[in-house]
Amino acid sequence: MAILKFKDPITGLWNAVKIYVRSLGFSVDGVGADSEGNVALGALLYKVNMSLSDAYKAIARANIGAQAELGSANPLALTGGGTGANTALAALTNLGAQAKLDSGHPLATSAGGLGATYANLAAIASAIANSLGLKSLAYLHLQAGYASITIPAGQTTASLTITYDDAFSATPIDADCKLAGTGFPNAYGGKFASLHSSNPTETQITLAVGIGTAQASDVSIPVRWSAIGTHS
Amino acid sequence: METMWVLVNDAGRVTDTVIGGKLDGGTDVEIPEGYNLERQQDWKLVDRVLIYDPEVSV
Numbered sequence: 468m469a470i471l472k473f474k475d476p477i478t479g480l481w482n483a484v485k486i487y488v489r490s491l492g493f494s495v496d497g498v499g500a501d502s503e504g505n506v507a508l509g510a511l512l513y514k515v516n517m518s519l520s521d522a523y524k525a526i527a528r529a530n531i532g533a534q535a536e537l538g539s540a541n542p543l544a545l546t547g548g549g550t551g552a553n554t555a556l557a558a559l560t561n562l563g564a565q566a567k568l569d570s571g572h573p574l575a576t577s578a579g580g581l582g583a584t585y586a587n588l589a590a591i592a593s594a595i596a597n598s599l600g601l602k603s604l605a606y607l608h609l610q611a612g613y614a615s616i617t618i619p620a621g622q623t624t625a626s627l628t629i630t631y632d633d634a635f636s637a638t639p640i641d642a643d644c645k646l647a648g649t650g651f652p653n654a655y656g657g658k659f660a661s662l663h664s665s666n667p668t669e670t671q672i673t674l675a676v677g678i679g680t681a682q683a684s685d686v687s688i689p690v691r692w693s694a695i696g697t698h699s
Numbered sequence: 700m701e702t703m704w705v706l707v708n709d710a711g712r713v714t715d716t717v718i719g720g721k722l723d724g725g726t727d728v729e730i731p732e733g734y735n736l737e738r739q740q741d742w743k744l745v746d747r748v749l750i751y752d753p754e755v756s757v
Contacts, residue, residue: 612719615736627706629720648737672720684754685714689736 608635608698611691613647616676618686624677626663631694635669639696642667644674648689656680660690667694701730705744712754713739 570586585591610631618625646652646660656679663673676688704722706715715722716739718730731749734742741753 610719612717613736614718614720615716615739617714617740627715627717627722629717629722631720650737685740687737687739 607695608633609693609695610635610639610672611693613689613691614674615648615687615689616674618676618678618682618688620684621681623679623681624675625688626673626675628663628666628671628673629692630671633698635694635696636698637669637696639667639669639672639694641696642672642692642694644672644690644692646688647691648687654678655682655686658688660688662692702727703730704728705739705742705749707744711743711745712752713742713744713749715739 583594585594610633612629614627614629616625616627642662644660644662646658648658652658658679659677661675663675666673672692672694674690674692676690678686678688701718703716703718704720704725704727705713705717706722706725708714715725716734716736717725721727726744726747728744728747728749731742731751733751734749741751742749743752744750
């Protein structure tokens with residue numbers, strides 16, 4: 468902004484001033500200058516019919532160029548509707564930090580986040596599976612195998628307890644045991660296989676076999692078993 | 700290498716076999732070629748290895 472003043476060549480008085488304020492986009496022929504030709508701000512504002520608040524707005528608009536860049540020297544405003552310099556800086560900083568997930572960089576717990584902190588991607592996957600009602604599928608667990616149980620000579624029954632390779636989280640929801648060998652069911656007066664009355668449990672299954680007629684030598688009864696439930 | 704668990708009697712002869720599980724007091728061994736679940740008593744455990752030794756009926 469430049470303020471010009473000149474002396475009236477006729478009167479010899481400093482009474483005529485011309486002002487150009489290019490950055491604000493207006494010009495004015497000055498009046499109300501003092502004896503030295505200086506124009507008071509009030510007179511200037513009066514001449515251009517601009518209120519003080521309008522003048523501030525004009526100045527603010529002129530400063531928009533400076534605000535176009537966000538940096539330590541140009542933070543977002545703390546007051547008057549701004550988002551706060553610290554908040555803005557923290558948000559920018561966290562953009563880099565959030566690029567990875569670890570114990571030091573958990574997902575947000577506030578509104579808009581996933582609602583909790585998660586240790587790793589497996590925990591996130593579990594949360595999503597639970598949210599979608601997929602828990603029973605995600606934890607489906609099946610154990611199965613073959614076994615051969617010897618019925619000693621002179622006896623008609625025997626049992627065998629098997630420990631699963633991987634335990635269930637609770638008693639299996641279903642289990643089965645059936646004959647698996649050849650020559651059944653008529654050999655030895657009839658062959659039988661079933662689960663023991665006390666099984667299965669979370670960790671073991673007990674199989675029971677029998678024959679109709681005791682034999683003079685040992686008899687091996689092959690069976691096939693299975694159990695299904697949720698994984699521990 | 701596929702393995703199984705076996706229980707043996709005092710003579711080392713197989714009395715029980717499990718494929719797909721574990722047996723308390725049993726031994727984890729490699730499944731030998733020709734092993735038959737219905738004739739498990741024909742195998743004896745020697746130094747953690749199953750040896751074919753057909754049982755003689757009495």
